[in-house]
Amino acid sequence: MTAETTLVVLGHVDHGKSTLVGRLLHDTGQVAPDRLEFARKRSREQGRDLEFAFLLDGLSEEQEQGVTIDFTLVRFQAAGRPFVIADAPGHREFLRNMMSGASRADAALLVVDASEGVREQTRRHAVLLGLLGVRHATLVINKMDRVDWSADVFRRLSGEGREVLSSAGVTVASCVPASALLGENMISRSAHMAWYDGPTVLEAILAHQPAVSPDDTRFRMMVQDVYRIGERRLVVGRVESGSVKVGDTVALRPSGERSRVVAFEGWPGAAPGSAGTGENVAVELADPLFAERGMVVADPSLPLAPLRAFDARLVWLGRNALNVGERYLLRLGCQETGARVLRFSRVINPGEVSETVGTASLPPGFVGEGTILLDRPVVAEEFAACQALGRFVLVDGCRVAGGGIVCGLSPEMADESFGTRADLSTGPAGIAVGRAERRSRNGHHSMCVWLTGLSGAGKSTIARRVEARLFAAGVQVYVLDGDALRSGLCRDLGFSQMDRTENVRRVAEAARILVDAGFVVITALISPFREDRKRARERFGEDEFAEVFVRCPIELCESRDPKGLYVKARSGALPRFTGISDAYEQPESPERVVDTGVLDEDAAAGAVLELLAKRGISGN
Amino acid sequence: MDHLTRLEQESIHILREVHARFRNPAMLWSIGKDSTALLWLARKAFLGRCPMPLVHVDTTLKIPEMIEHRDKIVREWQLELVVGSNEEALAAGMGPASGRLECCGALKTEAFRRIVVNHGFDAIMLGIRRDEERSRSKERVFSPRGGDFSWEYKEQPPEIWGQYNVDVPPGGHVRVHPILDWTELDVWEYILREGIPVVGLYFARNGKRYRSLGCSPCTEPIDSSASTVAEIVEELRGMRVSERAGRAQDKADAYAMQKLRTGGYM
Ligand SMILES: Nc1nc2c(ncn2[C@@H]2O[C@H](COP(=O)(O)OP(=O)(O)OP(=O)(O)O)[C@@H](O)[C@H]2O)c(=O)[nH]1
């Protein structure tokens, strides 16, 4: 059987998209009689003949208001070939739904009302096709009955339409004058337009083929998950390009570690020894590497360096404008990180002819080109090189609110060292003052003691006591206190999960600088998420970091309530309060647990000092 | 890659995404062909075992043969099954005689809501399809639902490039529809290809078979002589009438399903 072709039908509101799709299904006998009867009945109730659009517009509001709200997909067979047709809404308000329907199209039908011509959404949709990577389109000049089947009107509008599409990088495969309502030039040639000798809409559709992926054929797979079956660890993901077989050597990005494919796992029965593009696989690798969701397994010859920033072209679909500098969540494949637009070089309103606007924000429905900064490095490629690794969405709050493609890799900002454990002060050999030199002058090791625990568990108190003891003993010591930093270094952050993650990242980075400078650093912040603490740990050498869980039952913390926060949280005045309305993930294997429900302040500080003493840092 | 494999792979990707992104997901299993195919896909995705519980909303009006089939599969496939009903409504005598929509609302939606809340499920997978019915044709693969269970069909978030909305609204859950883009024929062809066991009610006896399975008072069998999966596939290829024509819900009111589903119905 031949592969399916997915077509999206686009264009300005009311230009006849749903009517066209309904007509095609109807005239080719692909509508169930009970569904046709229903559409007929609803049309009659509105005093109309059959509204073909009702075959697609299934929601009551859509039928009552005669407007498509959300897209739908329908199957369509023609000349023995299978098609999927996405009927997209044309109203500006529903652009996000249009994008959702168009995002997997191979080609497009852009519908233009002959009596209205090219309008705002005609232009916008054409520009967005470029961003979606849809390269081929058919232009349909619809409602020719309204312009007396005029060849002149057709010539003028097809010229304008072609111009709009080709300047968006879309090839116009054909241009058809039609009347969807009356079924002219739809599946058979219209007697009203004898001057036209091109294809009918159906013939134009048949000329479209499934898009050929422009990706090169080297193997790439995103790690979606890791399954453990007995002793085996299986790396699970979808092959995004190329193919892979048992015995292949692959590289794990961003770490760059290499391994060999030992086997595939499947059910029912054994999995074949190879997998191609689009297949979801479970792979066993020769070396038990540290694989986790978000990594990329690929052909080792692919230079996939993790990026701290890239240049992008994106469309915003949020309710409010995207602001430069504001933090959003970026998802690229299975990777996820906080991200913000550093600057836009250009913001355009794709609905208007060459309208450029201010670059401080990106209003809904607008397209921006600029640089995106990432909180955590991401493995990405240019969209032209690999579609799956070259497109991303932005999430605002709980909703996907925008999408874009990677256009440039900003190599000057590329970050090869994911772990970033490097000595910050390295320079030409011999004349550099490094971590080792500083430690040797101080006469002690430098490291970070990371205190984590609930609010009121006693982190700050312990930190201050330990600091005092060490300071008195001549140790270079410094406390990074979460509350204090939130009024300065982290003043722009709130308490969402993403902001908490960024908070921890910044404090870890500050701690790393101080450790580099030869200090013993004690951090005191709730740091509720295991993953964030793990990332913090990864910034340090093994002997430079110790996690201390300051444990205390929440009831006790609440009864202490030194800052009156629990009272506020219980009253609802403090949303997202750790332990009450937000999660605290206990450490699984901290270097030390200090139980302040049992120990007094002195003993608690003593426990931390003991830990430090073992690393050669003495408070005596 | 052939058509069925493409659909299968897409669904597997969705199922694995749910497993990776949600804390406490579950799968709704109505014993019908669609959710049984979905269950099969889950076993494929997770290499033989289904790592999440199945939820069966028991209206007590199901055809007894369905319950037998359910229990047999649960045993053989070693599944974790959660069964729940709206006991109060049943005790108060709720049934189709009280109004079909009222009955669906109480015995299905409300019973379903209680199960989700009581078990704290944050994602529920359902085997609904676009081609079944008008309001379902407008669904998203990942459809966030608020605490009141309602479907905000006019405000659905974008879903582009397989980047799904995996964030759970406060107090709510996310509905996931891994076979949304399949058709009735696809499901049967897949059942045929994979040899998936389905309840005997789908096969013709005395010239009639069930095409769609709901509660017994509201589902009518169709005239058919198809007594094997292969014959059903053959029959559907020539079938013009849509699948749910035998369902009473859709006849009660032109937008009955939309109304039910806005309130949280499957
Ligand atoms: N005269 C005439 N009217 C048409 C033709 N095609 C569609 N219409 C009418 O135009 C109106 C809008 O048609 P729809 O098919 O709903 O338009 P649409 O592009 O799907 O609209 P949205 O999806 O809301 O953007 C309906 O009243 C149709 O009957 C045509 O070829 N000629």
Ligand SMILES: [Mg+2]
């Ligand atoms: Mg429409």
